[in-house]
Amino acid sequence: MNGKMENEMELLFDAISYNEGLARVAVAAFVSNLNPTLEELADVKTAVSEAVTNAIIHGYGNVEGYAGKGRPVQKPADGKKPGKVRMLCKLERGVLKVLIEDRGKGIVNVGKAMEPLFTTRPDLERSGMGFAFMEAFMDDLQVESAPGVGTIVRMQKKMTNDPWIEVAQ
Amino acid sequence: MEEFQVIDHCLMVKLPKEVDHHQAGYYCQKADAFLFQPEVNHVVFDFEDTEFMDSSGIGIIMGRYKKIAPLGGKVYAINVGKQVKRILDLSGMSKLLEVL
Numbered sequence: 001m002n003g004k005m006e007n008e009m010e011l012l013f014d015a016i017s018y019n020e021g022l023a024r025v026a027v028a029a030f031v032s033n034l035n036p037t038l039e040e041l042a043d044v045k046t047a048v049s050e051a052v053t054n055a056i057i058h059g060y061g062n063v064e065g066y067a068g069k070g071r072p073v074q075k076p077a078d079g080k081k082p083g084k085v086r087m088l089c090k091l092e093r094g095v096l097k098v099l100i101e102d103r104g105k106g107i108v109n110v111g112k113a114m115e116p117l118f119t120t121r122p123d124l125e126r127s128g129m130g131f132a133f134m135e136a137f138m139d140d141l142q143v144e145s146a147p148g149v150g151t152i153v154r155m156q157k158k159m160t161n162d163p164w165i166e167v168a169q
Numbered sequence: 170m171e172e173f174q175v176i177d178h179c180l181m182v183k184l185p186k187e188v189d190h191h192q193a194g195y196y197c198q199k200a201d202a203f204l205f206q207p208e209v210n211h212v213v214f215d216f217e218d219t220e221f222m223d224s225s226g227i228g229i230i231m232g233r234y235k236k237i238a239p240l241g242g243k244v245y246a247i248n249v250g251k252q253v254k255r256i257l258d259l260s261g262m263s264k265l266l267e268v269l
């Protein structure tokens with residue numbers, strides 16, 4: 001369980017808002033053996049939450065959230081399939097690499113989309129801060145997208161990896 | 170405490186453990202129903218139970234701010250934890266809110 005440990009995880013899940021929490025819990029569990037600080041955990045969870053939420057609401061247009069107590073309705077209104085989000089996590093030499101992919105509508109101008117406060121959905125009360133948070137909380141962010149094809153977000157972050165096992169010895 | 174409560178012209182909104190897109194729509198709609206009432210002038214977001222918030226939370230706060238600020242209303246954030254504080258600071262929301 002030290003910094004040399006390598007690991008890989010791949011998750012494929014429905015593009016529904018319920019799975020935003022699932023993705024956060026999964027990535028948090030994935031890095032937990034590196035003994036991350038609370039701040040690092042929060043950073044990684046926030047960045048993943050942003051990318052996955054973008055895939056769900058912008059990529060696939062599944063804008064509905066949980067409609068309140070006792071109504072976890074999670075299917076697109078017109079009865080079509082919600083689409084899938086793929087999350088690939090890798091741990092290499094203490095660096096966490098995360099890839100989040102959707103096969104949704106894609107982004108016409110990636111540079112513009114990544115500007116803080118830029119949003120195409122002010123009607124949904126989005127603030128245009130998602131990419132800014134990913135950038136702030138991770139060490140590296142790359143976005144690849146093509147209209148009509150989908151979007152891939154790649155992020156990485158060096159984890160402090162306190163060598164608690166060595167200290168204990 | 171209840172999720173929504175009106176105390177002394179303030180709408181108190183107790184936000185959930187995880188403030189994300191999954192939860193946001195419900196809180197926006199409910200809050201707006203209260204803001205319709207003429208006796209409600211200010212909003213207090215209570216983060217006591219909140220362990221996580223992403224940009225969806227900014228949308229909730231910003232949207233309510235835009236509705237009540239022109240009428241002289243104020244938006245407060247109370248019991249703000251570390252993770253939420255960073256999100257508020259990074260997004261510039263801390264400047265619009267009274268963070269207590």
Ligand SMILES: Nc1ncnc2c1ncn2[C@@H]1O[C@H](COP(=O)(O)OP(=O)(O)OP(=O)(O)O)[C@@H](O)[C@H]1O
Nearest residue numbers: 054055058059113119120126127128129130131224
């Ligand atoms: N996976 C995606 N598929 C299609 N478009 C996307 C995707 N991710 C982002 N976008 C586009 O990029 C814009 C900016 O994304 P960003 O996450 O920064 O802000 P937002 O989602 O609009 O608002 P916020 O994240 O603050 O709620 C979006 O408004 C959307 O147009």
Ligand SMILES: [Mg+2]
Nearest residue numbers: 050054130131
């Ligand atoms: Mg976003």
